[in-house]
Amino acid sequence: MRDITLKQIAETLGISITTVSKALKDYPDVSPKTRKAVLELAQSLSYTPNSFAVNLRTKESRTIGLIIPEVVHHFFSNVINGIIDEAEKNGYLVIILQSNESLELEKKQVELLMQKRVDGIIMSLSNESNDDEHIRDILRKEVPFVMFDKISKLIPCSKVIINDQKAAFNAVQHLIQKGCKKIAHIRGPVNPQNAIDRFLGYKKALEQNGIPFDSKLVYTCKNVTFEEGLAFGKQIAIEHPDVDGIFVITDLVAVGVLAHFNEIGLKVPEQVKVIGFSNWFMSQVITPKLSTVDQPSFEMGVQSFKLLLEEINTKKELHPFQPRTIELETSVIERDSTSKN
Amino acid sequence: MRDITLKQIAETLGISITTVSKALKDYPDVSPKTRKAVLELAQSLSYTPNSFAVNLRTKESRTIGLIIPEVVHHFFSNVINGIIDEAEKNGYLVIILQSNESLELEKKQVELLMQKRVDGIIMSLSNESNDDEHIRDILRKEVPFVMFDKISKLIPCSKVIINDQKAAFNAVQHLIQKGCKKIAHIRGPVNPQNAIDRFLGYKKALEQNGIPFDSKLVYTCKNVTFEEGLAFGKQIAIEHPDVDGIFVITDLVAVGVLAHFNEIGLKVPEQVKVIGFSNWFMSQVITPKLSTVDQPSFEMGVQSFKLLLEEINTKKELHPFQPRTIELETSVIERDSTSKN
DNA sequence: GGTAATTTCGAAAACGTTTTCGATAACGAT
DNA sequence: ATCGTTATCGAAAACGTTTTCGAAATTACC
CATH class of the missing domain: 3.40.50.2300 (Response regulator)
Incomplete structure (x- = not known):
């Protein structure tokens, strides 16, 4: 059961390879009669062009x-x-x-x-x-x-x-509108541009609302994991128990934060409000359902x-x-x- | 900046394409001197073989x-x-x-x-x-x-x-060991073999423990979604309030079930125990943490x-x-x- | 120096397609 | 019958590589 090629079709039909190729590709200079013959034979042999050859020839x-x-x-x-x-x-x-x-x-x-x-x-x-x-x-x-x-x-x-900066700005603005006065940020790693931009958006929102920026309230993820969310949740609760709002780089980490707060009985959103980023499917499944920024992935x-x-x-x-x-x-x-x- | 080919290397070196090809592929019949020359030139031109041509020639x-x-x-x-x-x-x-x-x-x-x-x-x-x-x-x-x-x-x-049947059997066996007497099953769609097998495992576990099988306790997913989990959770709570254990085709659906039970205040695991399938990352994040069957994906x-x-x-x-x-x-x-x- | 063995090389075919360009055939018009 | 036009076809080159096989050159040996 070898592969069918143009050559084989040409030979059994007694015509040239060129004509077979043209017939299959709807070139104008082939008679309806031969075109029909080619098409039918190709169909019955279930011919498919060798894509390796096509690639080589067409360079794509x-x-x-x-x-x-x-x-x-x-x-x-x-x-x-x-x-x-x-x-x-x-x-x-x-x-x-x-x-x-x-x-x-x-x-x-x-x-x-x-x-x-x-x-x-x-x-x-x-x-x-x-x-x-x-x-x-x-x-x-x-x-x-x-x-x-x-x-x-x-x-x-x-x-x-x-626009990560704008999106982050809006998220923090949302926290402020909800009454938050002291807002922490769990940010992404140092390099990625969008982690930087989201941080800048956070900062800008504070500024525009007359809230002093405090670098101690910024925590930096290394791997952006659920576990880091747990850890930073714990750290924030201990180091800054008066924080009443947290903007988190992404939902996965935010869910970790919520999980820790659930565990220690810290009430969300009564004592502290949390907003994530990405609109992960899971964020509307957990308790409490997580506010977030929708990102059209x-x-x-x-x-x-x-x-x-x-x-x-x-x-x-x-x-x-x-x-x-x-x-x-x-x-x-x-x-x-x-x-x- | 056209692509470098064997031909170009051969011409600038004044040797044949064959020899260039052989030199690059460590054939034994090329002298160390020419091999070196070829390798160096290829390197400096950063030659990479045209994979389209290689594919055609090698048929892979x-x-x-x-x-x-x-x-x-x-x-x-x-x-x-x-x-x-x-x-x-x-x-x-x-x-x-x-x-x-x-x-x-x-x-x-x-x-x-x-x-x-x-x-x-x-x-x-x-x-x-x-x-x-x-x-x-x-x-x-x-x-x-x-x-x-x-x-x-x-x-x-x-x-x-x-072994879906065995895995399901073990899951249901686990529920029984935990004291469940009336166990429902939310199964997958009709066609897939593994949905069938898990259902068979469920049935077998009941049989071996002398629990009568009741087809009314089997619910069939169509799309295997979180929403279906919510819906079936509701349905079970209404139709069979005395069910004390549920084996669910997969974690995603099980999480839906738990979400509904959380909402209506049905205590898990006190009133009803739930076990899922797949060991989805998310299953250890929700409350209560979901028991499941680990599947090495x-x-x-x-x-x-x-x-x-x-x-x-x-x-x-x-x-x-x-x-x-x-x-x-x-x-x-x-x-x-x-x-x- | 002659023969045999060994290195080293290259011509050419092959993989299967696409496309150019020229050749032939058919046809209509005069 | 001649010319021009159009419809239909095919030879051949090209894409870039791999590999076979034979030729040439070099070396080894006596």
Whole structure:
């Protein structure tokens, strides 16, 4: 049961390979009669073109690469979802790699994808990423490239982001409106731009409301885990028992905080209000239901692929490509952890 | 900045393409002197072989396809994690597609992957899958193939599974040991083999303990969601207020049940004990912490790829391949939803 | 110096497709 | 019958690599 090729079809029909190829691709210069014959035979033999040969000839594989810090993560798996959905609609397949937040791995994977000659790369930076030579390498080779969420502002490429600073500002503003006077912040790691921006948004909201900024009230995550949430919850309760509001970098950590407060009997939202970030599915399942900032993760995936496709297509026609940045809207979602009904 | 090819290296060095190729691939019949020259030039030009050409020539792409019902799912994203980890270790990349539990999509995707000529396919069936012509097509074309978790017992291929019946049996046995006399079961959809097996395990445990089976105590999920958990929790509380134990098809649904019980003030585990399935990360975060059955999802991914690689390699050497089934161990994890400490 | 063995190299085919361009055939118009 | 036009086809090159097989060059041996 060997693979069917154009050659075999041509031979059994007594015509040339060229004509068979043309018939299958709806070229105008083949008679209806022979076209019909070719189509029928191809159908009955269930011919499918050898994609390896097509790739070589056309110099494209209709495959893109996706590098993310981790697959097992509510936010990222939703983005993946959006990307592979939109990609499939457009006849593209997606190769997924995860950097496990390691810069070294990330570099290797970028190289791997370029060797594979994917048609484009979508990527969210690992937390370690500050050296970006490997990223510039992508641009140098003119491989279509889009970054989302964790981006580097220095790289001139298309991006899909949210306005982290504004979103964080709104979250803290929400706490203040609910009456909070002393607000702590559990922030993300040092490097990632969005951790920085959310911190800046927190700071700005305090300033605009005449609340003095106190660096002692800022706690920095290393791994952004549930366990860190537990630990920081404990630390805050001990070090600053008068804190009445906490803005947390992401829902997962916020859930850890809530879990600790539940355990020690600290009342949320009566004694302290908590707001997270991301609108993780789980945040409306726990008690108390967690207020949060909705971040359109699926849509982020969709838009990322669309931008990439745009770049792929304009470059295919040898036109110059102008990178674009898409900023998606966020919104504060009020639940039980910041208001009692 | 065009791509570097063997031809270019050969021309600048004044030797043949053949020799360049051999030098780069450590063939014995090339002198140390020319090898050195080739290696150095290749290095300085940062030559990388055109994988499209290599694919065509070697008839393999070092890429595999993975079809799963949904990416955004704790169990599946962990399996994905295991697969792409192990694949990368062995120099393989992974194309991921999701069937969204639709048989029609699943069929299309199988075809897509075969057209792409991936070196192998790993797959977990969608809930709709009962017609398996598309699966048999994979075997007919002798594409290496592994199924995991949601499998079809009728297909002769390698599989990675758990013993769902035994695991369910142990879960129900656990409830009985904790004193439950009237045990309900929220089961999965009708088709999937593992939903059937877990149901059988439930039944068997009742029988062996002299508890009469009552089909009225069995509730069938359609979509296996948190919302269904809420709904069935409500239904059970109304229809059978004397139920004192519930075995739920998966943690997500069980969490829904707990959420409803929390809401109406039904005490878990005092009035009713609940045990889930999968050991979802979230199950130890909610109150009360959910007892469950641990299912080694990451390991399932690793083993799936290993089996696939085994098949790829033996088939590459034209040896006959004997499918194998790997059964991974599960264990009951006791938490607060079945015992008070 | 002659023969045999060993190194070292390269021509060429093959993988299967796409596409250009020229050739042939068919047809209509005069 | 001649010319121009159009419809239909196929030869061949190209994509870049791998590998076989034979040729040439070098070395070893007596």
